[in-house]
Amino acid sequence: MLLEKQMKLADVIHHDYNLVPVINRFGIVLGFGDGSIESICNNKNIDIDFFLTILNAFHDPQLLDKEFLQSFSARLLIDYLRKTHNYYLAHKIPEIECLIVEMASESSDKKRSYELLQKFFEEYKNELIKHIDREETRVYPYVIELEEAIQNNSVSESLILRSNEYSITSYEEEHDNVEEKLTDLKNIIIKYLPPSKNQKNRFKLLKELTVLEKDLVDHARIEDLILVPKVELLEKSLTNN
Numbered sequence: 001m002l003l004e005k006q007m008k009l010a011d012v013i014h015h016d017y018n019l020v021p022v023i024n025r026f027g028i029v030l031g032f033g034d035g036s037i038e039s040i041c042n043n044k045n046i047d048i049d050f051f052l053t054i055l056n057a058f059h060d061p062q063l064l065d066k067e068f069l070q071s072f073s074a075r076l077l078i079d080y081l082r083k084t085h086n087y088y089l090a091h092k093i094p095e096i097e098c099l100i101v102e103m104a105s106e107s108s109d110k111k112r113s114y115e116l117l118q119k120f121f122e123e124y125k126n127e128l129i130k131h132i133d134r135e136e137t138r139v140y141p142y143v144i145e146l147e148e149a150i151q152n153n154s155v156s157e158s159l160i161l162r163s164n165e166y167s168i169t170s171y172e173e174e175h176d177n178v179e180e181k182l183t184d185l186k187n188i189i190i191k192y193l194p195p196s197k198n199q200k201n202r203f204k205l206l207k208e209l210t211v212l213e214k215d216l217v218d219h220a221r222i223e224d225l226i227l228v229p230k231v232e233l234l235e236k237s238l239t240n241n
């Protein structure tokens, strides 16, 4: 189903619960009333086209139309992607870490297994930090500089050199899969962690990892299917100039 501006936002959430953290990143918190997407965006000063693009990319990316790409700035998209990174690093990862520590403290006889789980998650976290750091220090600043230069009609030699040396295509090729390791982690919990009587926290951990995994897949899809084509358009107009 394609999400459209006249739909009530509450109905959208009933239809796809996974969109709750997505709308949250736009500053919309639960208790938002009975308004349509359009009225809520207007009240909160949110760019409707951009909001719908992100919502649809999470909900059903096959419905994404490339026409959308022209209607918002790359800076807006990057602001959103940065907020998502922050949501992972400042909220989701610490929550999961706490849960693992709690599980380890509950069980005195299976300490070793939990230590391994902790170590595995630590490695995963470091991989994610490295991935995010590369995007935030290398890729995003390049995109913002590119867009500003084109908007202001002030393309410098160094920007052209940089774009020849490191175009968005290289980012796309190197853009690795950060969610794969989460599947391995889920498998450890499902298959190999020695059974224990207290399953409550295991369910919770499995659920948290599944939610994070889906969010990361959707985030990467926004980078691949919205950011990359948008930057390709910018690079094209750079060479045309």
Ligand SMILES: [Fe+2]
Residues within 6 Å of the ligand: 081, 085, 132, 135, 219, 223
């Ligand atoms: Fe990212």
Ligand SMILES: [Fe+2]
Residues within 6 Å of the ligand: 131, 135, 175, 220, 223
């Ligand atoms: Fe990424």
